[in-house]
Amino acid sequence: MGRIVDWRVTKRLAGRREVLIGAGAMAASAAALLAGGGLSLALEQEAPLGSPQFDIALKKIIGTAVPLEEGVALELPEIAENGNIVPYKLAVASPMSEEDYVQRLHLLSTANPQAAVATFHFTPLSGVATVTGRMRLAKTQDVVAVAETSMGKLLIGRRNVKVTIGGCGTE
Numbered sequence: 001m002g003r004i005v006d007w008r009v010t011k012r013l014a015g016r017r018e019v020l021i022g023a024g025a026m027a028a029s030a031a032a033l034l035a036g037g038g039l040s041l042a043l044e045q046e047a048p049l050g051s052p053q054f055d056i057a058l059k060k061i062i063g064t065a066v067p068l069e070e071g072v073a074l075e076l077p078e079i080a081e082n083g084n085i086v087p088y089k090l091a092v093a094s095p096m097s098e099e100d101y102v103q104r105l106h107l108l109s110t111a112n113p114q115a116a117v118a119t120f121h122f123t124p125l126s127g128v129a130t131v132t133g134r135m136r137l138a139k140t141q142d143v144v145a146v147a148e149t150s151m152g153k154l155l156i157g158r159r160n161v162k163v164t165i166g167g168c169g170t171e
Contacts, residue, residue, distance in 0.1 A: 050110025050142065057115040061106050061146050065154050072145050072157030083137040083163040092129040092147045092155060096122070102129035104148045111141035138166045 075089035094102045101124045107117040120131045129147065137143070140162045147155040 051112075051115060053113065054108060054110045054115040054144075057108055058144070058146070061108075061148070062154055062156075067146060067154035067156035069156055071155045072147050074143060074145050074157050074159040076143055076159050076161050078160075079162045079164065080137060081164050083139070083166045085134050086137050086161060086163075087132070087134050088143065089132045090120075090130065090145050094129050094147075094149065096124050096127055096129065098124050099150070101126075101150050102147050103150050105129060105131065106146045106148075107135070108144040108146065109135070109137060109141055110144065112136070112138045137161060137163045139163050 071093040073089075073091045073093075075091075076086065080086045088107070090105055090107065092102045092105060094100065096102070102122045105120045105122065107119070108115050109117055117135050118133070122129050135143075140160070142158050142160050144156065144158045149155070
């Protein structure tokens with residue numbers, strides 16, 4: 001039996017491996033974007049886009065726009081022993097003023113039978129664009145968060161989660 005740790009309190013600095021992987025992913029994404037490939041190509045450089053359901057859900061949110069890969073923080077376990085209860089914390093850096101605030105924050109999974117996990121709505125009165133909860137993940141996959149701001153900007157972040165026991169069953 002492992003030690004029980006409250007994930008909401010525990011904070012861990014990124015290790016060398018995570019920093020190097022992140023730097024490599026950012027370099028691949030930047031190269032793809034500079035080559036004119038847009039978001040699709042940038043995401044393909046790191047991993048396949050995901051299921052057809054994910055592609056449809058992402059396109060429904062972003063359309064033909066290219067979201068900025070900044071400002072969205074995803075806190076998820078690197079390894080989820082049970083895909084039925086995967087804790088997450090999403091946060092978007094925003095002034096949350098009357099003129100500039102996060103309107104919606106979408107949570108997506110790239111390999112679940114239902115890609116659109118949740119959509120959270122905010123107003124300037126929310127104060128911060130942060131949400132915590134638990135989700136199900138069918139298997140190892142990327143979790144993607146897309147924020148829509150009142151200024152018309154789209155921000156995106158993603159994190160890979162390795163799942164040892166899937167939580168979604170079959171379709």
